[in-house]
Amino acid sequence: MKSHTRRRHSLATVVVAAAFAIALAVTPALPASANQISTGGTAAHGEVKYWPTARTNTYQYNTVRARLTYVTPGASLSLWVALRNSAGTTYARGNTAGAWATIVNDNGNYWNPPGTFYLNTQLVGSCVGAGCAWLAFEFDFAWNVPAPV
Amino acid sequence: MDAVWAKTTADWPAKLPSGVKFSDDAPLFFHPADGKANLFHEALPNLIAARYWRCAWIDEALRGNPAAWVELEQYESLPDVGTFVDQTAYDADFAAFAERSGSDPLSAEFAVDCGVFTDGSKEGNR
Numbered sequence: 001m002k003s004h005t006r007r008r009h010s011l012a013t014v015v016v017a018a019a020f021a022i023a024l025a026v027t028p029a030l031p032a033s034a035n036q037i038s039t040g041g042t043a044a045h046g047e048v049k050y051w052p053t054a055r056t057n058t059y060q061y062n063t064v065r066a067r068l069t070y071v072t073p074g075a076s077l078s079l080w081v082a083l084r085n086s087a088g089t090t091y092a093r094g095n096t097a098g099a100w101a102t103i104v105n106d107n108g109n110y111w112n113p114p115g116t117f118y119l120n121t122q123l124v125g126s127c128v129g130a131g132c133a134w135l136a137f138e139f140d141f142a143w144n145v146p147a148p149v
Numbered sequence: 150m151d152a153v154w155a156k157t158t159a160d161w162p163a164k165l166p167s168g169v170k171f172s173d174d175a176p177l178f179f180h181p182a183d184g185k186a187n188l189f190h191e192a193l194p195n196l197i198a199a200r201y202w203r204c205a206w207i208d209e210a211l212r213g214n215p216a217a218w219v220e221l222e223q224y225e226s227l228p229d230v231g232t233f234v235d236q237t238a239y240d241a242d243f244a245a246f247a248e249r250s251g252s253d254p255l256s257a258e259f260a261v262d263c264g265v266f267t268d269g270s271k272e273g274n275r
Binding site for chain 2: 043048049050051053054056059088089118144
């Protein structure tokens with residue numbers, strides 16, 4: 001019998017869909033089997049969004065990267081992007097302020113192992129004022145890119 | 150999230166293999182110990198439950214239970230799976246990965262994508 005016990009945390013966790021707006025666009029510059037999207041949404045400053053789409057790295061060594069392309073005008077923020085597997089381990093992270101940033105594995109490798117992950121994003125940096133409760137952002141995201149190992 | 154998870158699994162439309170059940174509390178996926186404000190998409194409880202369900206039946210299939218293959222055909226009809234999982238692409242991904250790694254697709258999937266089923270009892274989430 002498989003039954004799991006869980007630690008409870010006093011975190012503010014909320015379930016929403018309306019704040020997620022997803023758009024897809026394919027960029028042809030990557031290898032045929034690599035994947036890239038342009039997507040975006042809204043979030044409060046500092047809030048971690050857990051995205052629903054499962055994505056899969058299929059190479060032994062996979063490059064994953066992200067590039068922030070838009071954030072609400074006047075907000076000087078960067079985008080933290082992380083990969084989380086279904087088992088609940090966040091295992092790779094990166095930060096982009098505009099340029100492509102590699103999502104680095106927590107073990108220090110610039111490649112990530114095969115498997116399916118879910119995206120986590122967070123707008124980080126200084127933000128003051130009522131507008132920080134609703135920030136729009138867009139970013140490019142590429143995964144399943146064969147890493148030069 | 151535990152209450153959402155309890156409702157999700159109580160209403161789950163497909164059976165699990167004999168002797169397998171969903172956890173009472175939400176899996177570690179929904180309990181990040183990062184101290185941050187976390188906003189989970191509303192489809193995620195269904196999607197993580199569906200992944201657990203799929204892995205349970207893959208485990209059965211790999212143990213030689215022929216009924217598992219019939220059950221697995223339901224996967225794409227599970228709640229939110231058709232919307233957020235591109236199963237055709239996923240199958241192609243794992244066929245390619247299995248070929249590169251010298252495995253079969255189901256074994257490859259179970260090895261790298263079933264942590265929610267095989268590791269779900271581990272603590273120490275980050």
